Amino acid sequence: MKTEFKFSNLLGTVYCKGNLLFTPDGTCLLSPVGNRVTVFDLINNKSYTLPLSHRRNISRLALNPRGNLLLSVDEDGRAILANFHRRLALHHFSFKAPVSALAFSPSGRHFAVGVGRLVEVWKTPATPDADTDEGLEYAPFVRHRVHAGHYDTVQSIEWSSDSRFFLSCAKDLTARIWSFDPEDGFIPTTLAGHRESVLGAWFSSDQEQIYTVSQDGALFRWGYSQRPETKGDVDTREDDDRALQWRVVQRHYFLQNNAKVMCAAYHTESNLLVAGFSNGLFGLYELPDFNMIHTLSISQNGIDFVTLNKSGEWLAFGASKFGQLLVWEWQSESYILKQQGHFDSMNALVYSPDGQRIITTADDGKVKVWDTQSGFCVVTFTEHSGGVTACEFAKRGNVLFTSSLDGSIRAWDLIRYRNFRTFTAPSRLSFSSVAVDPSGEVVCAGSLDSFDIHIWSVQTGQLLDQLSGHEGPVASLAFAPSGDVVVSGSWDHTVRIWSIFGRSQTSEPIQLQADVLHVAFRPDSKQVAVSTLDGQLTFWSVSEASQEAGVDGRRDVSGGRKISDRRTAANVAGTKSFNCIAYSTDGNCVIAGGNSKYICLYDVQSGTLIKKFTVSVNLSLEGTQEFLNSRNLTEAGPRGLVDERGEASDLEDRIDRTLPGATRGDLSVRRTRPEVRVPALAFSPTGRAFCAASTEGLLVYSLDNALQFDPFDLDINITPASTLQAIEEKEFLLALIMAFRLNERLLIRQVYEAIPITDATLLVKEIPIVYLARLLRFVAQATDESPRLEFNLRWVEALLHAHGPYLKDHASSFASELRTVQKAIAKIQFELTRLADDNVYALDYLLAQPLLSAVLDHKPKEMSLMTNGNGALEDHTNEDMEGEWIGLGDDDGDVD
Known part of the structure; x- marks a missing residue:
């Protein structure tokens, strides 16, 4: 079994906090999800998470105008500059303090950062170039200028279209105009007059007006005009340079009762202003007349951020309290994207039998179905009135079963998306585990x-039986894949094997040393794995009821220390056990996780640890640190637990609504420190991926990591320019290998199509084995996409002839590539068959044309006399009848 699983995607969390961002073309939306960034492709209906992670939650994102550089900053002010298209981190940098605003200039050469009450302007780091050494810098971040003038935290920064000026607004009730470089006659200007903190300030399209929005719902329009006392005084106006100034031209108010303005965005080209309010409403207004286009309620709580795409057609909203993300097209009044994750801790998950869906359940009472290809939630079931604790698929069919604390077991039809059966016990019980017969009958x-x-x-939905024998609560249940027995684990230190379809429903007890937390069956139904509270994994034979192997996982799973722990991570007892285990598809390995930041992969036969996966390095979560920093320990206790909200300037920020003792996070507020934990794990039916339900969301680890840039044996001499040079020198093998090392699809296609087909047979024989899978996959995709039919088929033929025996011996390793080849060839065969059938009818028609022409040429002229609309005879020659043949026949129906 392959074990090189890598992080592939993050599902279940679509927005946490921070700002949303559209790409320059307006087709993709970037959303911060904890310490990572998820990209939602709104055109192709897909989402993926960048493989870059911060040490804390991300607070600000920014893309340069070209869309190739992504700058993300976390809560501590530590930044990562990444190549967005290649998903590769270029530089790490620290701004020394939390960043509250971030914006690139329209020219892309500089960016402005709001650090506390300061506004800093930095030079954009150069990107590496293929032909020069530009970009290979030791210190790429160079500060251009620091502007100090605000007296409180800067909240937003907006540049003018010519990149000469920019606006900053802060909590000190003012907005300020700054110039990028000192200019003659320009003095930094303060725009004051608002009664609450200013949320946004923008230039108009002609830069003759400025709009500012404050938190109390006031919109000011500023114009550059004369001071009232100097109007008409020509001499004073000519002598005094300060006769012109920015002043309020017009005031407007949103008038949303007691609701505060939480966020606002302005689209310069279309003069559209959108504002989000604390009551979940948003309004769309046309400026400068302040005409309301429409308002809509999209959330039960406040909207934290709003932005518009380049064309101004789509509005993106983020609400952090319930983790909602929406994209609204205001012209058609329809949703482009509407996603929401679980707003409480996930408890269980399961793959669908075809591996195309992942089902998650949580304490919020919701059951969500996620599509593994697109990464989106397909449907949400809300019929449960309590936390959903477990879920299980019937192996035959699209039927899902869930258990809940509301005392019901529900059966769901995933074709019609409905609840078709509900099971309850004679007395009110809170069910914690569920198991389904493979046939779906019990x-x-x-x-x-x-x-x-x-x-x-x-x-029938009737209760058939109640199995008694356990002396403690039943923690876990599992049906054998063969369907003959069911295994139950209990807190009474026993595991029982039940034969429920036999005449005598007897059970075989297995005595253990601690409370049983989870049980899992091997796919061949001959072995069961048991996880206990003392951190042991034991493997038992079902037929003999004897132990076959065991693993002591206490040292492997232990890790992570809370800021309130008095003991080190190695001595904390709460993290020394596995709460969930799952077998791999071939049954050779088992994966386990618990209240820890580690996921462990074990080999069952030898009992050895193969690999450890770190769930998260996010220090905003509890249990991700191995050692605590003594500098964060104060006389009042750990600094992270000291309530500092009393010093906030706004009443809403001073109110503490957190629940004491909440370890999984609080539904009323998301500012608590939830603990990192893994309550559920599952392998995909194909064995190529596994997913883990964690505090941050649904983590997907895959062997098929489809990153755009995956360098292999790369050095500084391998560039696109040197690859094209190798083609000119007819070094085709070298050029192909260099293109695969760079792994840029357009470059690979250019090299591939430049190779003469006569050299393909010799080239594929010399290709290193390590590139065989990549070449086979690329040729198969080219066969499916490119119109060069014979060229691609000759390549496929050469590859299969040269490496057929090796591919046969390693069929499992090349299964994905061979399936792609088979699919492409089958598609070509189908299209050729259909084309040939169409050509048969076309040839029959063309062969019949000479006969028809002969008939028309020998037609008597008197037979072409027809009447016109007035009843008179009209002469139609053979030339008039061209293209509209009329069947001429004798009495027998034959053509004369």
Whole structure:
């Protein structure tokens, strides 16, 4: 089994905090999800998460106008400059303080940063060039200028279209105009007059007006005009340079009752202003007349951020309290994107039998279905009135079963997306586990309130039996894939194997040393894995009820220390056990996770640890640090637990709504420090990926990591220019290898199409084996996409002839590539068959044309006499009848 799983995607979380960002072409939306960035492709309906992670939650994002540089800054002011298209980190930098505003200039040469009450202008780092050494800098971040004038935190920065000036607004109730470089006659100007903090300030398209919006719902329009006392005084106006000034021309108010303005955005080209309010409403207004286009309620809580794409057609909203992300097209009044993650801790997950869906359940009572290809939530079920604790698929069909704390087991039809059956116990119980017969005829459930196992018939919905024998709460249930037995684990230190379809429903008890947390069946139904509270993983034979292997995982899973822990991470007892385990598809490995930041992959036969996956390095979560910093320990306790909200200037920020003792986060506020934990794990049916439900979301690790830039054996001499030079020198093998090392699709296609087909047979024989999979996959995709049919098929033929025996011996390693080749060839065969059938009818028609022409040429002229509209005869020659043949026949129907 391959073990090189890499982080592939993050599902279940679509927005946490910070600003949203459209790409320059307006087709993709960037959203901060904790310490990562997720990109939503709104055209192709896909999402992916960048493989870059900060040490804390991201607070600000910015893209340069070209769209190739992404600058992300976390809560501590540490920044990562990344190549957005290649998903590669270029530089790391620290601004020494939290960043509250960030914006690139329209020229892309500089960017402005709001650091506290200061506005800093920095030079944009140069990107590496293929032909020069520009970009290979030791210190790429160079500060150009620092502007000090605000008395409180800067909230937003907006540049003018010519990159000469920029506006900054802050919590000190003012907005200020700055120049990039000192200019003659320009003095930095303060725009004052608002009664609450200014959220945004923007230039108009002609830069003759400025719009400012404050938190109390006031919109001011500023114009550059004469002072009232100097109007008409020509001499004073000519002598005094300060006769012209920025002053308020017009005042408007949103008038949304007691709702505050939370965010605002302005589109310069179309003069559209959109504002989001604390009551979940947003309004769209046309400036400068302040005409309201429409308002809409999109959330039950405040909207944290809003932005518009380049064309001004799409509005993107982010609401952090419930983790909502929406993209609204205001002209058609329809949603382009509407996603929301679980706003409480996830409890369980399961893959669909075809591997195309992932189902997650959480304490918020919702069941969500996620598409593995697009990364979007397909449907959400809300029928449960309590936390959903477990979910399981019937192996045959699209039927899902879930158990809940509301005392019900529900069956869902994932074709029609409806709840078609509900199972309940005679007495009110909170079910914590569920297991389903592979045939889908019987469903079992266990509870922490009762020690019995309840069994229902799916067809009738009736309770068939209650299995007694456990002396403690039933923590986990699992049906054998063969369907003959069910295994239950309990807190009474026993695991019982039940034969529920036999005449005598006897159970075989297996005694363990600690409370059982989870049980899992091997795919061949011959072995069961058990996780206990003492950190042990034991593997038992189902037929013999004897232990076959064991793993002590206490040292492997332990890790991570809370800021309130008095013991080190190695001595904390709460993280020394696995809460969930899952077998791989081939049954050779088992993956396990718990209340820790580690996921462990073990080999079952030898009991050795193969690999450890770190769930998160986000220091905003509890349990991600191995050692605590003594500088954060104050006389009042750890600095992270000291309530500093009392010093906030706004009443809304001073109110503390957190619940004491909440470890999973609080529904009423998302500023608590949730603990990193992994409550559920599952392998995909193909074995090429596995997913883990964590505090940050649904993490997907995959072997098929489709990154655009995956350098292999790369050095400084391999560039696109040197690759094209190798083609000119007819070094085709060298050029192809260099293109694969750079892994840029357009360059690979250029090299591939430049190779003569006569050299393909010799070239594929010399290609290193390490590039064989990549070449096979690329040729198969080119066969499917390119119109050069014979050229691509000759390449496929050469590859299969040269490496056929090797591919046969390593069929499992090349299964994905061979399936792609087979799919492409089958598509070509189908299209050729259809084309040939169409040509048969076309040839029949063309062969019949000479006969028809002969008939028309020998037609008597008197037979072409027809009447016109007036009833008179009209002469139609053979030339008039061209293209509209009329069947001429004798009495027998034959053509004369």
